[in-house]
Amino acid sequence: MSTSQGRRGHVTGLPEWDRCAVMGVVNVTPDSFSDGGRWFDTTAAVKHGLDLVAQGADLIDVGGESTRPGATRVDEDEELKRVIPVVQGLSSEGVAVSVDTMRASVAERSLAAGASLVNDVSGGLADPAMIPVVAAAGAPFVVMHWRGFLEGGNVKGTYEDVVSEVVTELHARVEAVIEGGIAPERIVVDPGLGFSKEAAHDLKLLAHLEELRALGHPLLVAASRKRFLGHVLAGEQGAPPPPARERDAATAAVSAIAAHQGAWAVRVHEVRATADAVRVARAVEGAQ
Numbered sequence: 489m490s491t492s493q494g495r496r497g498h499v500t501g502l503p504e505w506d507r508c509a510v511m512g513v514v515n516v517t518p519d520s521f522s523d524g525g526r527w528f529d530t531t532a533a534v535k536h537g538l539d540l541v542a543q544g545a546d547l548i549d550v551g552g553e554s555t556r557p558g559a560t561r562v563d564e565d566e567e568l569k570r571v572i573p574v575v576q577g578l579s580s581e582g583v584a585v586s587v588d589t590m591r592a593s594v595a596e597r598s599l600a601a602g603a604s605l606v607n608d609v610s611g612g613l614a615d616p617a618m619i620p621v622v623a624a625a626g627a628p629f630v631v632m633h634w635r636g637f638l639e640g641g642n643v644k645g646t647y648e649d650v651v652s653e654v655v656t657e658l659h660a661r662v663e664a665v666i667e668g669g670i671a672p673e674r675i676v677v678d679p680g681l682g683f684s685k686e687a688a689h690d691l692k693l694l695a696h697l698e699e700l701r702a703l704g705h706p707l708l709v710a711a712s713r714k715r716f717l718g719h720v721l722a723g724e725q726g727a728p729p730p731p732a733r734e735r736d737a738a739t740a741a742v743s744a745i746a747a748h749q750g751a752w753a754v755r756v757h758e759v760r761a762t763a764d765a766v767r768v769a770r771a772v773e774g775a776q
Contacts (some may be wrong), residue, residue, distance in 0.1 A: 543761025623669030
């Protein structure tokens with residue numbers, strides 16, 4: 489194993505990369521905050537996923553439910569209808585597919601359809617059947633820091649020390665997931681940027697990724713187009729933040745920072761710039 493792989497860790501059940509991996513996003517939703525409706529059709533979604541692979545994505549994260557603040561949950565049948573054909577279409581082309589879902593039924597059907605990884609923004613808290621399903625399948629699992637659904641005022645973004653609290657809460661959740669039967673070597677952790685967090689919290693977490701890596705599991709950083717980047721780009725003069733799709737250069741900057749700090753993967757909507765960023769970070773690493 490290279491020094492780079494040793495720093496980032498390896499997830500059993502997934503390919504190994506000698507650098508930070510790039511997870512491309514395919515939202516099969518009409519209301520995603522960044523690209524809602526653009527890839528809502530199955531054929532368009534599969535084509536978009538294949539395009540992202542051609543641009544340098546190592547795996548594709550397919551989601552059928554928006555998790556933006558204030559989003560209304562889609563029902564189970566609709567989520568299945570959106571997600572499963574896209575998972576099948578991409579996996580049949582040899583793409584490593586992650587399914588972004590909080591529902592055990594969607595995870596189970598997606599894994600059967602060829603998905604390799606379950607990315608649950610609730611870390612298994614939203615659906616008590618999730619951990620048993622993933623454990624039974626022997627699949628890798630992303631445990632994200634989560635304090636509940638972002639509906640209405642339910643954000644719970646109050647912290648005394650955001651880094652230590654997120655680390656402590658993630659550690660407790662990882663322990664619960666392991667007790668539920670998911671092997672430690674199949675667990676990825678995610679600090680949950682933008683979930684129950686203000687811009688200052690997100691930036692503080694990005695500045696302290698080494699403390700999250702100290703949990704002992706590969707680290708996924710999902711900053712793409714998020715609200716805190718809009719705040720950074722707006723500056724301090726009260727200018728309105730740029731819309732989500734104008735935050736891709738800032739996203740690539742975060743990808744380079746995360747890769748340099750040893751992240752296992754970064755999750756992004758626009759792949760090409762991030763694919764370049766992680767390769768440059770790896771080259772710099774190799775020159776040290």
